[in-house]
Amino acid sequence: MAPDTPDAYDALLSKYRRISGLQDAGQLLSWDQQVMMPPGGTGARSRQLSALSATSHELLTADEIGDLLGSVEGNVSGEQAAAVREIRRQYDRATRVPTELVEQISIATSEALPVWEQAKADDDFDAFTPTLQKMVELKREYAAHIDPDEDPYAVLFADYEPYLELDTADRVLSRLRDNLVPLIEDIAASDVAAPSPFAGTFDTSTQNDLSRDALSLLGYDWNRGRLDSSSHPFSTGTQFDSRITTRFKETDPIDALTATIHEFGHATYTLGLPQDKYGSPLGESRDLTVHESQSRLWENHIGRSRAFWERFLPSFKDRFPQVGDASADDAYRAVNRVYDDNYIRVEADELTYHMHIVLRYEIEQALIHGDIEVSEVPQVWNDKMEKYLGIRPETDAEGCLQDIHWSHGSFGYFPTYSLGSVLSAQLFASVEDAIPDVYGKVREGSFDDLHSWLTTNVHAHGKRYTTPDLVKEATGEEYTADYFIDYATEKYGDLYDLD
C-alpha cells in the first residue's frame, strides 16, 4: 500500500459524503413535493432540485475525484476496495456522458411528461410518438457514450442493475414466460372461484389506521419513519429516517394494504443499512433488484401468506366489522386471486405481473436495438398481450400508454421488478432453512428473527458486495429462478386445485 493511500481514501470518502448529503437532501425535497408541498411550490422546487443535482454532478465529476480514485485503486482491499469500486462506477458513468446530453435528456424528460399524460388521457398514441422517438434516440446516444462497444440496452439496464448481466435477465425472464404462461392458462381454465370478502366500500381514514396496524405488527420503527399518502406509493430515506407513502381506494382495502407492506419492505432495507457507514457506498442499499426483493418478500411471502391472514384478519375485522364472518382462508384466497381480465401492470396479481414485465422488456429492447419502429409499439404490445395473457386491450391508454417509465427515458428499469420478485423467493427459501417454522412465528406476530436474518444477510452489507456476490453471500447459491418457479407452481397449484 502506497504510504499516502489511507489519506487519499479518507479524502475520497469525505468528498463522497458531501455528494451523498446533497443527494439525500434532494430526496427529501422530492418526498416533500409529493407529500407536503402546496401546489404553488412547483416553480421554486424544480429549481432547488436542479441546483442540487447540478452541484452534486459537478462535485462527482471533478478532476480531484478522478485523481483520488487513481491513487487508491489497487492499494486498498476488502470493504475499502468495494467502496472505491462503487465510486469509480459512478464517476465513470458521470464523466463519460457530455453535460449537454445530460441536459438534453433532462429537458426532454420534463417535456415528455405532460405529453405522455395528455396522450394517455386522450388515448392517442400518435401524439406521443415523436416524444418517444426522441427519447429512444437520446438514450441510444447516452449508451454509446458510456460504452460504444456494448449492447446499448445492456448499458441502459446497468443503470438500474449494474451487476447482474443482461444474459441473466434474459434467462430468468424466459423461464418466467415459459413456466407462467401455461400456469396462468390452467388457472383461467380452472373452475375454482376465489371468495370476495373485501367487496364493498371502505372508509379511507380507517384504511389508514389499518395500514398503521399492519406496519406496527410487522415491526416498522416509527422512531425512524412515518406513513403518509401520495398519488403513487413510494418509500424514500436513509438508515436514520425511512418514510413510506401509500394511497387509498375506497372500493379496495387490499390495494392500499399490500402497497403499504410493499413499501415497508423497501423501508426495512434502508433502515437495516449500517448507521456508521452513512455517507459511504457501504452504507447504501444495493440496486433495484435487491431493493425489489425486499419489498416483494414482505408483500408476497408475508403479506399474502395464509399465516399472515390468520394473524391479521382479527385486526382487519376490528377496523371493518363489515367483512363479517370471512375466514382467514377466504382472505388468503382473495388476496391471491389471479385475474385473467386485467390489462394494468400495477393492478396485476403475483403471477400475471411477470407477463406484463416480459412484454415491456421485449418491446423496449426491440426499440433500443431498432428492431421495431416506435409507431409499431401499439400493435406489438397488443399482440404480445394476447399471446401471454390471452387478452387484447381495446385502447392504448390501458395498453402501451399506461406506464410513466418510457416518458422518463427509463428503458431497462422494468426487468428489475421481475428479477427482484424472483430473488425474494430465493431469499425466502434461505429464511425458511434458517428460521424453523417461520410461518408459525408469523402467526404469533413475531417478526424479529426475520428482520434479524434479512439485516444480517442482506441489509448490513450495504454495497459491500455486487448483486451476484450478495446473493451468494446470503443464500450460499448463485442467483436462480428455481425457487420462484417452485413457489409459484406449488402455491397456485394448491389455490386453484391444479393436478
Next chain:
Amino acid sequence: MAPDTPDAYDALLSKYRRISGLQDAGQLLSWDQQVMMPPGGTGARSRQLSALSATSHELLTADEIGDLLGSVEGNVSGEQAAAVREIRRQYDRATRVPTELVEQISIATSEALPVWEQAKADDDFDAFTPTLQKMVELKREYAAHIDPDEDPYAVLFADYEPYLELDTADRVLSRLRDNLVPLIEDIAASDVAAPSPFAGTFDTSTQNDLSRDALSLLGYDWNRGRLDSSSHPFSTGTQFDSRITTRFKETDPIDALTATIHEFGHATYTLGLPQDKYGSPLGESRDLTVHESQSRLWENHIGRSRAFWERFLPSFKDRFPQVGDASADDAYRAVNRVYDDNYIRVEADELTYHMHIVLRYEIEQALIHGDIEVSEVPQVWNDKMEKYLGIRPETDAEGCLQDIHWSHGSFGYFPTYSLGSVLSAQLFASVEDAIPDVYGKVREGSFDDLHSWLTTNVHAHGKRYTTPDLVKEATGEEYTADYFIDYATEKYGDLYDLD
C-alpha cells in the same frame, strides 16, 4: 459600461441562483426537521444540512465570484447595482472569516444548545457560564475578522440588520425605554381590570381549526402555503411556498391565534416577493427589521385591533361557544391586557415586550464590549428587570436563561424585534393615509387593499433598497419611532383610562 458587463452580470447571477437554491433546500430540510421528521432522523439530517451549508459557503467564497463582482461593480446601475451590492456584502462577510473560525462557532453552537437546555432545566446559570464565555469570545473574534476598526457589537448587529446603523437602534431603544417605562407604571397603578373571556380549557384541535379560520379570513394563499404545528412557531419558504407553524396551549387560545397571525405576517412578506426575481437578491426579503415589521403589523395593528375582534369574535364563538356572551370590546381589552407580573419575553404584551428587549440589548452590548463579566449577567439582568418592569425574577430559569439566542451566539438579534415593531407602526400610519377607513374594511373582512399596499410598497422591492431607503420609499419619511410612541400612548391611554 464595459462591453462584457452584461455577460459578467448574468454569470454572477447564475452562480448566485445556484447558491440560493442550495440555501432554500437547507431551509426546507430545517422545516421538515421541526415539523415532520421522525426523531431518529437527526443523525443524518445534521450531516445533510452541513453538506448544504459547506457547499454553498464554498460556492459563495469562490474566487470566481470575487472576479465577477470586480468586473461588474461600477458598471451597473439601478436594480442590477442593488443585486450586486447585496452579493458583495455576503461575499465580503463570508470571505473575511476564516473557515476554521466558522467551524469552531458551528461546533460551539451545537455543543452549547444542550448545555443551555440543561442549565435552564436545573436553574443553574453557573453550569452555562463557561459556554457563554466561550461564545462571547468567539463572536468577538468573528467581528474582528469582518471589521477590526468597527465596534464589534455593531458588526454583530449588522448580521441581522445590515443597513440601520447601531446609532439608530440606540436612539430608538432609548426612546422606547424613556416613554414606555412611565406608561407601564401608570398602567400598573390604574384600577382598570381587563375582562377574561378566554379563561378555561380550549381543545387544541379546535384551536387549529380556529387558526385556519383566521388565516383564511386574512387572505392566506393556501395554494402557496400550509399550517402545521411545531414547538416554536415560525415561518419559512419562498414566494412560491411559504409555510407557517404555530403551537397550541390548552389554557390559552389567544396565544396560538396571535402566534399564527404573527407568522402569517412573515409569510405574506415572502409571498409578496416577485416570482420572476426568484434566486436573485431582488427576489429576497429585506432583513429582520423589515420582516418583523410585517409580522407585528398583522399581529398588533390588525390581530389586536377592535375592528378585527368585531369581525372575528363570531367565528371564535362558533368554534368555542363556551366564551358565551363576551363582547368584541371584552375580547379587544383581553388581548391587549398589559401584564405587570410577567418575566418571560415570549409571553409579554405589546408594551412590556420592549423592556425585555432593551434589557437584553444593554446586557449583550456590555458583554461583547467586556464591560461586564459573564458571571455578572444574572445580577445585572435582575436589577434591570426591577428597574424597567418593577419585578425581580426568583430564578435564572425565568430570568437570564430563558432565551435560546445567546447559546446560538446570536448577539445583536434581539434589538431587531423592537426595531421591527416600531417600523410596523410607521408603515401602518402610511397605510391609514393611503386606505380610507382601513379598520372599516377590517370589520368587513376585506384585506385586499392592505395586502396590495404592502406588496407594492414593501414586498415587491425585494432587496432593491437598503432598509432606510425602503422605509423612505414606502412612507416618504425617515425611519422613526414617533408613530409607535404615539400609537402606544393613545391606545393604552384609552384602554387604561389614563388622563
